[in-house]
Amino acid sequence: MSERRGIAAAVSALALAGQQSSFTDLPGLVVGEAARVGLPEVRIYLADRQERVLREVTGAGLDAHHGGADLRIDGTVAGLAYTKGEPVPIGREQRCWVPVLNGAERLGVLRVAYEEGPDVEALRTLAAMVGLLVVDKRSNSDAYARLIRTKPMSVSAEMQWMLMPPVTFTNAKVTVSAATEPAYDNAGDSFDYALVGDRVSLAVFDAMGHDNAAGLLANLSVGVFRNQRREGTALADMPRVVEDALSEEFVRTRFTTAVIGELDLSTGDLRWVNCGHLPPVLIRGGKAHELECEPSHPLGMRLGLPVTVCHQQLEPGDRVVLYTDGIIEARDPQGREFGLDRFVDFVIRHDADRLPVPETLRRLIQAVMAYHFGRLDDDATVLVCEWHG
Numbered sequence: 001m002s003e004r005r006g007i008a009a010a011v012s013a014l015a016l017a018g019q020q021s022s023f024t025d026l027p028g029l030v031v032g033e034a035a036r037v038g039l040p041e042v043r044i045y046l047a048d049r050q051e052r053v054l055r056e057v058t059g060a061g062l063d064a065h066h067g068g069a070d071l072r073i074d075g076t077v078a079g080l081a082y083t084k085g086e087p088v089p090i091g092r093e094q095r096c097w098v099p100v101l102n103g104a105e106r107l108g109v110l111r112v113a114y115e116e117g118p119d120v121e122a123l124r125t126l127a128a129m130v131g132l133l134v135v136d137k138r139s140n141s142d143a144y145a146r147l148i149r150t151k152p153m154s155v156s157a158e159m160q161w162m163l164m165p166p167v168t169f170t171n172a173k174v175t176v177s178a179a180t181e182p183a184y185d186n187a188g189d190s191f192d193y194a195l196v197g198d199r200v201s202l203a204v205f206d207a208m209g210h211d212n213a214a215g216l217l218a219n220l221s222v223g224v225f226r227n228q229r230r231e232g233t234a235l236a237d238m239p240r241v242v243e244d245a246l247s248e249e250f251v252r253t254r255f256t257t258a259v260i261g262e263l264d265l266s267t268g269d270l271r272w273v274n275c276g277h278l279p280p281v282l283i284r285g286g287k288a289h290e291l292e293c294e295p296s297h298p299l300g301m302r303l304g305l306p307v308t309v310c311h312q313q314l315e316p317g318d319r320v321v322l323y324t325d326g327i328i329e330a331r332d333p334q335g336r337e338f339g340l341d342r343f344v345d346f347v348i349r350h351d352a353d354r355l356p357v358p359e360t361l362r363r364l365i366q367a368v369m370a371y372h373f374g375r376l377d378d379d380a381t382v383l384v385c386e387w388h389g
Contacts, residue, residue, distance in 0.1 A: 023141035054082060102166065104168045110126070155212055156187045157187075164178075218256065256275075259322050276298035281323070316387065326380030347360060
C-alpha cells in the first residue's frame with residue numbers, strides 16, 4: 001500500500017512538472033520522480049510508425065533517441081507486453097515491462113525496476129501518466145516525429161499522418177482501429193472517425209494517384225468531411241458537399257472513392273453511403289459477408305448518380321471492416337493477389353483468437369507486406385469498427 005501511495009505521489013508530481021516540459025524532458029522527469037518512490041529504473045520505449053520496433057526515449061539528440069536501444073516487437077518480452085497490453089515480468093529479475101497506453105491506443109512500454117512488489121496497478125497508473133504526457137507533447141515535437149520513423153517520409157505521407165486521428169479508440173460501446181501502409185510513402189489513402197454523443201462517424205477515402213496531388217486531394221476530402229460533420233450535414237448530403245469542394249479545386253481531373261458512415265451506439269444501427277468504393281465487410285459469428293449498397297459515383301466526377309443511404313442492424317460483437325483496394329490487390333512474386341477471401345479469413349482467424357483489434361490489424365498489415373515482398377504498389381488502408389452492444 002505504501003508503494004501505491006508513493007507512485008500516486010509521483011504521478012501527481014509528473015502531472016504538474018509536465019505542464020512546463022517538452023517531449024525531450026520526459027525521460028528525465030520520469031526517472032527523477034520514480035527514484036523518489038523507490039523505483040531505481042524506469043525507461044521509456046515507444047513504437048515506431050509501423051509497429052515493428054520499440055525505440056528508447058533518452059531525451060538526447062534530434063530524435064530524443066541518441067544512445068538508446070531498439071527492441072523488436074515480435075519475439076521479445078517487451079513486445080509481448082506491447083501486443084498483449086499487460087505487464088510482463090522479466091524472468092526472475094526485479095523488473096517488468098508495462099504497456100504505455102492512451103486509452104486503447106498503444107504507444108509503447110516502460111521498463112521498470114522495483115525493490116519490492118511489484119504493485120501492478122500502481123505501475124499501470126505510472127504508465128498511464130507517461131502515456132498522457134507523451135500524447136500531450138508529441139504534436140508539437142519534431143523529436144517525437146523523428147523518433148517514430150525509421151526511414152525518410154514523403155511529403156504526401158507527412159500530410160496524411162498529420163491529418164489522421166489516433167489509430168485506435170475504444171470505450172464501453174465501440175472500438176475503432178485503423179492501419180495504413182506504406183507508412184512512409186502513402187499518397188492518397190486516408191481515414192477518419194469521431195464520436196458525438198451516442199454516434200460514431202466513420203470514413204475511408206482512396207484518392208486517385210500516387211503523388212503529392214493525391215495527398216492534397218485526400219486532405220481536402222477529409223477536411224470537408226470533418227467540417228460538414230461538425231456543421232451537422234446529413235449523411236445523405238455529405239457526398240455532394242465533399243464533391244463540390246473537390247470539383248472547385250480539381251475540375252474533374254481528380255477524384256476519390258469513399259465510404260462514409262455512422263453508427264448509432266445505443267441501437268447498433270449502421271448507416272452508410274458508398275461513393276464508387278469497395279463495399280464494407282461485416283464479420284459476425286466467425287463468418288463474413290459484404291454489405292451491398294447501391295454505389296454512387298466517385299467524388300469529383302460529377303456523374304449525377306443518386307446517393308443511397310443503406311442500413312444494417314448490428315449485433316453485439318459485430319465487426320465492420322472498411323478497406324481500400326491496396327489491401328486485396330497486393331501480389332506475390334507469381335502475380336497472385338492477396339485477395340478478399342484471404343483478407344477476410346485472416347481477420348476472422350484472429351478474431352477467433354480474441355486478439356485486440358489493433359493487434360489484428362498490425363499483423364494483417366505485416367502479412368500483406370510480406371505477401372508483396374515488403375513493398376506495396378498501392379496504398380493499403382483498413383478500418384475496423386467493433387460494436388460492443
